[in-house]
Amino acid sequence: MASILADQQSANLPKKSRKPLKARKNPENEDNIMVGNACEPSPVGLSSIPIADKENPKHGARKNKKNISESLAVELQKMQEKLESLSLEKQRAEELLKERDALLKQKEEELEIRGKDQERLQIEIKKLQKLKEFNPNVALPTSTSEDKQKDKKEKKAKKKKDKKPCSAYILWSKEQWNQVKSENPGAEFKEISNILGSKWKSLSVEEKKPYEDRCQADKQAYQQIVGKEKRENEAMKLLMEQQKQRIAMELLEQYLQFKQDGDKEAKKKGKEKDPLKPKKPLSSFFLYCNERRPSLVTQNNNVLEISKIVGEEWKNMTEEDRAPYEEAAKKEKEQYSREMELYKQKKAEEEENIRRQEEENTKVQKQEALQLLKKKEKTEKIIKKVKATHKKKKENRDTNKPKKPPTSFLLFSKEARKTLMEGNPGVSNSTLHALISVRWKELNEADKKIWNEKAAEEMEAYKKAMEEYNRSTEAEGNKSLPTDKVQSRKLNVFKEVH
Known part of the structure; x- marks a missing residue:
């Protein structure tokens, strides 16, 4: 063109114009x-x-x-x-x-795992908080550093006071030391001790006897003091053990009560969910909702508006459009059923293991209980034997034989018990015994003398009754014996007299 x-x-x-154009x-x-x-x-x-x-x-x-x-x-x-x-x-x-x-997806899984772990930790923290809330009302005995230092000082003071008694030779040498030193002014310690040793050897038995008697008396006094202290220490140990047992029992009762209250609260709250249990699968409609929600959220729609829109869309959808979501839901359901089977198997295995462990524990407990029962049966047999022998002795005893009189302390304790029971109702026997013994130790010699005189009077009456009882038993014995035995006894008495 x-x-x-x-x-x-x-x-x-x-x-x-036909010219060449430039x-x-x-x-x-x-x-x-x-x-x-x-x-x-x-x-x-x-x-x-x-x-x-x-x-x-x-x-x-x-x-x-x-x-x-x-x-x-x-x-x-x-x-x-x-x-x-x-x-x-x-x-x-x-x-x-x-x-x-x-x-x-990985981050979501990690967040889910973290959430489960946090739930577990919160449950454990709540349990620990409950345990921390356990505040017993019992004052536990505590020993501080100051108390220990005081005990050490007291022990040292007792050691200084309660020195071992000196021997008879040392008592004599203390008296003779100054005399020997004045006779030998230039002599040293070894020379003086040698002179005293030679003199002690040359002494007779009569001269040594007063020093030996003094040494014996000191030893007896020392043994009494040491024995008294040992007995007091043993009594204090027993008392401390008894107090500890009482405190332990009170603590145990309080803890059991606290545990019962915690179990009741846990039952009220309901059972805790197992975090390892697989979650139920989503339906086809919810899968479609999860897919459609992000696009609707960008349009600044509320939750109610989104649910209405998605519901209308789902109703208007054809079967062909719903098919992929239904297939996905079906696959998730199959996977959930597999996971549930595995979970049930694991649970069954755990329950079986727990049951076996409980059976083993019950077997061990039964064995321990049988051993304790055997020990108890042995002790009961021994007690029965002792009681049987004691009964035989009682049966063989003569009922007419007069009883021994009580001591002065027992006479005092009978009256003191009445007054203490009136003044302190509901007091245990152990505390009563302790109070009576303390009062007896605090009595003056004049007060103790009254009770000693009463005990002496009862003892004299007991002696007279025993003399009469012995005479009657001898007369009855002579009557019951045969003639040969009576004659032999008379001959023995005649020989003793002549």
Whole structure:
């Protein structure tokens, strides 16, 4: 078309203007000009055609077509390269999205595990808090450093006071030391001790006897003091053990009460959920909700609005659209059933192990109980034997035989018990005995003398009764004995008299 128009224009022009046109200086490429005006007639005319093509216009049009096709091919190649680069970028973006989804899933799983762990920790913390709340009302005996230092000082003072008694030789040497030293002023310690040793050897038994008697008396006094202290220490140990047992029993009762209260509270709250138990699968509708929710949340919709929209969409959906969600729900249900089977198997194994362990513990407890029962039976047999022998002795005893009189302390304790029981109702026997013994020790010699005289009077009456009892038993024995034995006894008495 461009060539035909050019020919028409050249025919209409006058002959005077048929001069060679100068080529227009154009910095742009010819291909660009031809691409922009390939289908349109050029308004300028032949000015757009180069000088070489004016002589042969058909050849120039063909050349322009080739240039246009080449430029189009180049642009197509560029577009294809861009499309390929875009497709590669898309693949990379999809891969990155998949990786991000996988990381998000992992993080969600980690968060779930952390949540479960936190729940467990909270349960344990609550239990520990309950245990920490256990505040017993019993004052436990505690020994401080000051008490220990006091005990050490008291022990040292007792050791100084309660020195061992000296021997008879040392008592004599203390008296004779100054005399021997005055006789031998220049003598040393060894010489003086040698002189005293030789003198002690030369002493007779009668001269040594007073010192030996003094040593014996000191030893007896020392033994009494030491024995008294030992007995007091043993009594204090027994008392401390009894107090500890009482405190332990009180603590145990309080702890058991506290535990019962905690068990009641736990029952009220209900059973704790097992975190290892698999969660129930979602239905097809909820799967669709989870998929649709993020897009609706971006539109700033409320929870109620989202639920309404999703419900309407689900109702209007066809069976073909619902099919993928129903298949996914079916797969999750199958997986849940497998996990539940494994969970039930594990639970059954754990219960079986617990049952076996309990059976073993019961067997051990039964064995221990049988051993204790055997020990108890042995002790009961021994007690029965002792009681039987004691009964035989009692049966053999004579009922007419007078009983021994009580001591002065027993006479005092009978009266003191009455007064203490009236003043302190509900006091135990052990405390009563302790109070009576303390009062007896605090009595004066004059008060003790009264009780000793009463005991002596009862003892004299007992002696007279025993004399009468012995006479009666002898007379009865002589009557019961045969004549030969009576004659032999008379002969023995006659020999003793003569």
